[in-house]
Amino acid sequence: MNNLNLENSTPMPDPVPVPLRSDRWFGPSDLRSFGHRSRAAQLGLGRGDYHGKPVVAIVNTWSDLNPCHGHLRARAEDVKRGVWQAGGWPVELPVLSLAENFQKPTTMLYRNLLAMEVEELLRSYPVDGAVLLGGCDKTAPGLVMGATSVDLPALFMPAGPMLKGNYRGRVLGSGSDVWKSWDELRAGRITEAEWREMEEGIARSPGTCMTMGTASTMAALIEAMGLSLPRSSSVPAMDAEHPRVAAEAGRRAVELIREDLRPSKILGPDAFANAAVALMALGGSTNAVIHLVAMAARAGVEFTLDDVDRASREVPVLCNLRPSGEHLMEDFHFAGGLPALLERLRPLLKTDAPTITGKSLGENIAGTQVHNDDVIRTPETALADSGGVAVLRGNLAPDGAVIKASAMDPAKRRHRGPAVVFEDYADLVARLDDPDLPATADSVLVLKNAGPQGGPGMPEWGMLPLPKKLLEAGVRDMVRVSDARMSGTSYGTCVLHVAPESFVGGPLALVQTGDIIELDVPARRLHLDVPDDELARRREAWQPPKPRFQRGYGAMFSAHIQQADRGCDFDFLVQPGENPEPAMH
Ligand code: FES
Ligand code: MG
Numbered sequence: 001m002n003n004l005n006l007e008n009s010t011p012m013p014d015p016v017p018v019p020l021r022s023d024r025w026f027g028p029s030d031l032r033s034f035g036h037r038s039r040a041a042q043l044g045l046g047r048g049d050y051h052g053k054p055v056v057a058i059v060n061t062w063s064d065l066n067p068c069h070g071h072l073r074a075r076a077e078d079v080k081r082g083v084w085q086a087g088g089w090p091v092e093l094p095v096l097s098l099a100e101n102f103q104k105p106t107t108m109l110y111r112n113l114l115a116m117e118v119e120e121l122l123r124s125y126p127v128d129g130a131v132l133l134g135g136c137d138k139t140a141p142g143l144v145m146g147a148t149s150v151d152l153p154a155l156f157m158p159a160g161p162m163l164k165g166n167y168r169g170r171v172l173g174s175g176s177d178v179w180k181s182w183d184e185l186r187a188g189r190i191t192e193a194e195w196r197e198m199e200e201g202i203a204r205s206p207g208t209c210m211t212m213g214t215a216s217t218m219a220a221l222i223e224a225m226g227l228s229l230p231r232s233s234s235v236p237a238m239d240a241e242h243p244r245v246a247a248e249a250g251r252r253a254v255e256l257i258r259e260d261l262r263p264s265k266i267l268g269p270d271a272f273a274n275a276a277v278a279l280m281a282l283g284g285s286t287n288a289v290i291h292l293v294a295m296a297a298r299a300g301v302e303f304t305l306d307d308v309d310r311a312s313r314e315v316p317v318l319c320n321l322r323p324s325g326e327h328l329m330e331d332f333h334f335a336g337g338l339p340a341l342l343e344r345l346r347p348l349l350k351t352d353a354p355t356i357t358g359k360s361l362g363e364n365i366a367g368t369q370v371h372n373d374d375v376i377r378t379p380e381t382a383l384a385d386s387g388g389v390a391v392l393r394g395n396l397a398p399d400g401a402v403i404k405a406s407a408m409d410p411a412k413r414r415h416r417g418p419a420v421v422f423e424d425y426a427d428l429v430a431r432l433d434d435p436d437l438p439a440t441a442d443s444v445l446v447l448k449n450a451g452p453q454g455g456p457g458m459p460e461w462g463m464l465p466l467p468k469k470l471l472e473a474g475v476r477d478m479v480r481v482s483d484a485r486m487s488g489t490s491y492g493t494c495v496l497h498v499a500p501e502s503f504v505g506g507p508l509a510l511v512q513t514g515d516i517i518e519l520d521v522p523a524r525r526l527h528l529d530v531p532d533d534e535l536a537r538r539r540e541a542w543q544p545p546k547p548r549f550q551r552g553y554g555a556m557f558s559a560h561i562q563q564a565d566r567g568c569d570f571d572f573l574v575q576p577g578e579n580p581e582p583a584m585h
Helices: 032-043 072-085 107-124 139-150 176-186 192-200 213-222 242-261 269-282 287-298 305-314 327-335 337-344 360-364 425-431 467-470 532-541 552-560
Strands: 054-060 089-094 127-135 154-158 165-167 170-172 390-394 398-401 415-420 443-449 479-482 516-520 527-528
Touching: 032 552, 054 072, 054 107, 054 242, 072 089, 072 192, 072 242, 107 139, 107 552, 127 139, 127 242, 139 154, 139 213, 139 287, 154 213, 154 242, 165 192, 176 192, 176 467, 213 269, 213 287, 269 287, 269 305, 269 337, 287 305, 305 390, 327 516, 337 360, 398 415, 415 425, 415 479, 443 516, 479 516
Parallel strands: 054 089, 054 127, 127 154, 390 527, 415 443, 443 479
Antiparallel strands: 165 170, 390 398, 415 516, 516 527
């Protein structure tokens, strides 16, 4: 009973032009709907609070063990403010929090689980649309994959980069400067005390890695795809602009629902073509290749490694950010961010592509200016004319491999050298610093059994550490080949994502120490110089390793995970067919 008669005292919002999905729960005068309305009352809401209002799910990936998302519990309140203002009903729904920095063996094992959770959560609850709140590496593609499959109006609100790192007045970049300093420590050039001091200076606030790592790359690509507010991908997490943008995301989500603007209307082939252009211009993370292929498959768009490589041949690397360049995300933001970068690349873009603003990408970026030509370069002063992330093929990677050509020693672009093979990561750890390891600066370090099945989950082991004796001799880059991924903040001549992976019997499984491997980045070639009959003999003798999991999520993962060139999604999540709306009884 409603003693205060709140229903009549609360002004009702204007009727919405499209029927609300949530009205199927709250609207009818039947037994089930009585239950839903009485439970809304239990939440403290009168009919006037929600009747006729779009329900916006704030899908929140906050957790106490996710420092990149540490501010998102508070930030959800800013999104809610925007949703209420625009006449919606915000509901915060927590989902799996993937913290790259803590979760073992790798968050990549769980990206698809997050995507499944997002899809089923939105499908099964009375929501009309969503704001996807997150940012750490696998979180962004996981959120987008789930929202794409359920196809409710949604936009992505990035967590934003953390403050710049600082050590004795020197600016430090997430990941990139850790790897560099670790090599210096192992080479005896810095002390243990200095290394300890960096530990407390490199991650100074909540927010995602502030280099052009996977988090920054994915936020930028999702913006380029049209799924987030223009220039939102680089707003620093701790800047007062961040809650302002969060509120705007909430307001816009309500309008998206009223306009029935769903991912399926935004994520066409042009969205992914534009994302590939952005990836190259950013000198972005190699991980983005896997996520782009996976997100496209969810959207039903044909997008392959060939599309990635086409962009890599056409697009100059303009963004001077670590690990490919020098600056950090805050510099990129104040230089104009993604819209300013894209405006410089306008001739390469599909500018008619629709976006969540209701305008085209071309309209969104029109007239944006670059405020710092060193951070966002011109084609004339580009870091590289092409080849941000290149796709390689050859008898060692028949289904493809990738390399971040913008963040490697240019002298290694064409290289021929003998393999030093590690059978798995434990073998690498055990033997890497053995003074008798048969490695020289010209060797090719090979790591097996680190792919989607073998890792398992394709851990970020692909930037293999260099043998200590070579570091001490001054070597800082070597050719490395694996079926692993590497962190978006990593660098070096690392051939990654070799497909098919060694664990399932890909040619990588057949490499032996001493075999000659040829890398030719300009020709996009990765070749194992061993005669075919010898490879056939080795294949005969090859024994498949024993399965990584017998039960649980891992067993499902192993049974359904696709290879890297297919985006590492589960086969049953991309196969055609219906996943119907739930029945209302
Ligand atoms: Fe979370 Fe880098 S560890 S974004
Ligand atoms: Mg990372």
